[in-house]
Amino acid sequence: MSQPKLSLLAETLIGSEIVKLGNMISERIRAGETIYNFTIGDFDPQVFPIPFELESEIIASYQQHNTNYPAAEGVLDLRKSVGAFLKEWEGIDYAPNEIQIASGGRPLIYTIFKAIVDKGDKVIYGVPSWNNNHYVHMTDGEHCVIECSVENDFMPTVEDVAKHIKGATLLCLCTPQNPTGTTLSKESLEAICDLVLAENATRGEGDKKLYLMFDQMYWTLTYGTTEHYNPITLRPAMKEFTVFVDGISKVFAATGVRVGWALGPETVIAKMKAILSHLGAWAPMAEQKAVAKYLLQKEAIEQYLQHFKMEVEFRLRRIYEGFIGLKAKGFSVDAVTPQAAIYLTIKIDLVGKTTAEGNLLATQMDVTSYILSEAKIAVVPFSAFGGGANNPWYRLSVGTSKKEEIPQMLEKLEAALEKLK
Numbered sequence: 001m002s003q004p005k006l007s008l009l010a011e012t013l014i015g016s017e018i019v020k021l022g023n024m025i026s027e028r029i030r031a032g033e034t035i036y037n038f039t040i041g042d043f044d045p046q047v048f049p050i051p052f053e054l055e056s057e058i059i060a061s062y063q064q065h066n067t068n069y070p071a072a073e074g075v076l077d078l079r080k081s082v083g084a085f086l087k088e089w090e091g092i093d094y095a096p097n098e099i100q101i102a103s104g105g106r107p108l109i110y111t112i113f114k115a116i117v118d119k120g121d122k123v124i125y126g127v128p129s130w131n132n133n134h135y136v137h138m139t140d141g142e143h144c145v146i147e148c149s150v151e152n153d154f155m156p157t158v159e160d161v162a163k164h165i166k167g168a169t170l171l172c173l174c175t176p177q178n179p180t181g182t183t184l185s186k187e188s189l190e191a192i193c194d195l196v197l198a199e200n201a202t203r204g205e206g207d208k209k210l211y212l213m214f215d216q217m218y219w220t221l222t223y224g225t226t227e228h229y230n231p232i233t234l235r236p237a238m239k240e241f242t243v244f245v246d247g248i249s250k251v252f253a254a255t256g257v258r259v260g261w262a263l264g265p266e267t268v269i270a271k272m273k274a275i276l277s278h279l280g281a282w283a284p285m286a287e288q289k290a291v292a293k294y295l296l297q298k299e300a301i302e303q304y305l306q307h308f309k310m311e312v313e314f315r316l317r318r319i320y321e322g323f324i325g326l327k328a329k330g331f332s333v334d335a336v337t338p339q340a341a342i343y344l345t346i347k348i349d350l351v352g353k354t355t356a357e358g359n360l361l362a363t364q365m366d367v368t369s370y371i372l373s374e375a376k377i378a379v380v381p382f383s384a385f386g387g388g389a390n391n392p393w394y395r396l397s398v399g400t401s402k403k404e405e406i407p408q409m410l411e412k413l414e415a416a417l418e419k420l421k
Contacts, residue, residue, distance in 0.1 A: 075101070118141075
């Protein structure tokens with residue numbers, strides 16, 4: 001039976017590869033299979049619960065019957081609290097009319113694209129990166145793709161950006177980055193900001209400007225000597241051209257609470273509000289009221305982050321050390337030193353190897369399937385983030401990882417690697 005013809009977008013859009021893979025793994029786990037699931041950029045609430053104070057504020061907010069529609073731009077007390085929080089913690093200054101609240105980062109990113117990008121507009125983004133390729137497709141933009149390498153921590157360089165910047169409408173940066181867990185250096189961000197400012201200086205008053213979408217959803221989760229930098233602090237003139245994406249999803253392990261915010265020029269934020277008012281993608285009223293109160297509890301936040309970051313970093317470093325140990329033994333694996341977020345970038349370069357049963361691992365998909373079936377390890381290939389089909393690098397997310405399972409996971413991986421010829 002033939003399928004009915006739908007819109008061009010519906011016919012050509014690819015669903016989230018990460019969600020699809022994660023759902024498939026979850027089904028196998030529910031069926032009783034033991035799998036070390038490192039696929040989804042989420043948290044196991046039994047391992048990483050949201051802050052107790054935030055949970056208490058949410059419960060109290062529902063008991064106070066905060067269950068009606070919120071304002072389209074987000075309730076005023078939350079926008080004020082977000083402004084105070086970012087002023088206190090990051091030193092950037094935004095008024096309530098420069099802040100837009102939504103149900104997490106996704107609707108904000110979508111509305112940034114819809115508010116700025118017209119059909120055929122050039123959008124610059126690096127790969128691997130989270131969903132930029134899909135958002136460009138949804139807005140009929142022109143893909144200006146930068147293939148990023150491990151030598152630059154999988155981040156675009158100023159030279160990369162310069163190749164595409166003439167006439168571009170949107171530049172997408174994410175640091176700390178999903179999927180790599182790496183960060184953009186101070187020097188690189190400064191140079192890219194200077195490039196954006198110089199390009200905008202060439203455009204006339206009636207011309208569209210080049211905007212920077214700066215996704216910093218993981219900015220509090222940095223480890224060791226790694227520091228997070230933002231465009232506004234480094235180059236104050238960038239405030240006119242920068243739209244931030246941020247929220248509570250990752251900083252407080254609150255992915256399901258669905259409270260995110262964008263910061264940007266008042267004119268852009270107003271258009272985003274208009275689009276979101278038709279989507280209805282607002283964060284629930286009770287959660288908005290609760291987050292407004294929690295963001296002002298500096299001591300509670302400091303205590304939560306100290307413990308939370310320590311637990312995430314332990315997992316990242318332990319698995320990293322395990323991969324480097326396997327590399328030292330001569331196995332074709334590698335890993336990038338943990339810098340930030342909840343992700344470890346790992347390399348499993350086994351194409352061309354043969355299994356004990358005599359099956360050739362001819363493609364990276366074969367490698368992914370082999371590691372899953374033989375070592376019970378589920379990770380997301382960079383091909384799901386816009387990378388090439390035979391890219392040997394993977395995202396490993398530790399948000400659902402149990403510390404006690406790491407040694408046995410590494411043992412299973414070594415056993416699987418030993419079987420290959």
